[in-house]
Amino acid sequence: MKGIVFLGERRLALVEVNDPTPGDGEVVVEIKASGMCGSDLHPYRALQDLSRPPESRVIGGHEPSGIVAAVGRGVPRHVALVGDRVMVHHYHGCTVCRHCRTGWPQLCEPITRTTYSANAHGAHAPYMKVSADTLVPLHDSLSFEAGAAIACGTGTAWGGLERLQPRGDETIAVFGQGPVGLSATLLASTRGSRVIAIDLDDDRLAMARQFGADETINAREANVAEVLRELTGGQGVEMVVETSGSPQAAAAGLQAIAVWGKVCMVGIGGKVTVDTQAMLDRQITVMTSYTMSTVAQKSCADFVVSRNLDLDRLFTHRWRLDQAEDAYRVFDAQVSGKGAFIF
Missing domain, CATH: 3.90.180.10 (Medium-chain alcohol dehydrogenases, catalytic domain)
Structure with missing residues (x-):
């Protein structure tokens, strides 16, 4: 064969x-x-x-x-x-x-x-x-x-959400709307969460809306962390799923997370530098999910x-x-x- x-x-x-x-x-x-x-x-x-x-x-x-x-x-x-x-x-x-x-x-x-x-x-x-x-x-x-x-892909998105343990009343930002991110958008919205989808491509963002995203952000056109805070009344999002592996996406997710928020890193290949004081001030939980x-x-x-x-x-x-x-x-x-x- x-x-x-x-x-x-x-x-x-x-x-x-x-x-x-x-x-x-x-x-x-x-x-x-x-x-x-x-x-x-x-x-x-x-x-x-x-x-x-x-x-x-x-x-x-x-x-x-x-x-x-x-x-x-x-x-x-x-x-x-x-x-x-x-x-x-x-x-x-x-x-x-x-x-x-x-x-x-x-x-x-x-x-x-x-x-x-x-x-x-x-x-x-x-x-x-x-x-x-x-x-x-x-x-x-x-x-x-x-x-x-x-x-x-879809199983990896499920694994990330299982690590985050959403109750269904959170706002979740999903960075990257490739197959894993799109699956996370679908699964999180089906479980009742408000989903904000982020990507660099308008066609992928259009698919994200079809899969349940309540809001979309094109990262080429906006400061993602600022927009996420605007969309949440200045509080920030309760949860982030980062699927792209982009250091810029991970940094934006950390900047936009709310007090007591949780960030799950799923994407492979990126490196992230963190401001530990900023994380301590908001009692952030950062985790990974391996498929x-x-x-x-x-x-x-x-x-x-x-x-x-x-x-x-x-x-x-x-x-x-x-x-x-x-x-x-x-x-x-x-x-x-x-x-x-x-x-």
Whole structure:
């Protein structure tokens, strides 16, 4: 089969690899949808390592959704059967440390974790071999595209909100309206919060309004912290979700947070300098959120189903594998909604 590998410097390749066969405790998933994630842009844009041939690299893609195609020895029937509709939690750890046992393999204490698409083949291919304990059921009413979104982007937004624990009467500023931020806007507004969406692109802000944003701010055209204070009667917002990874966005969120407010950093790649006195004066809580646990991934899917949320609206582009170069060229511009490879 063929799969996508990232070469760096905005180049990629389709490489030929053997079809996977499940070992003990493993399954092979026939991929139906593999989402494109903002974190893909890091290896996509990275400096090219010319010493590594394409065939030596792992297949990308860590938002998998599909059907169990083969089951290895030792996998209980209640965990996986051929034909099951599933999502994949894209981390696998030692399975016995306290973090793995509570559904957080990305925090595995022995640091033995597998990250699919980083040190093991990912989902940008027709089939993917994974440990059976990474499987999360996909409800019959959800599309495979929705499953791919929940497997990382939407699930990451859910994880950030779970860290913040909104009651439903807060004003939440969501920085960045890419797939994660747009999901945060949708989930927070559905939970009753007033949402102010911030981005640099008017088309993304228009989508944010369709997904429940009460107000939008174009960061190219305004001092975001000042506008957020104006929109909250000078008090500032109670909560911030920062999904863009931009240092400027993080700084604006910290400046605009209310007394006793909470800021959750989700975006990857930025560095933030903080004025500790200013934070102390307002008793601010600053936290991070690292995707979500396997338990939270299931909870997110259950919430989407119970509220009848249409996650398919997140997707503005659906691609074939042989369109990978065009797909990432469009995604790299960061002015569209979510993209996925469909099989």
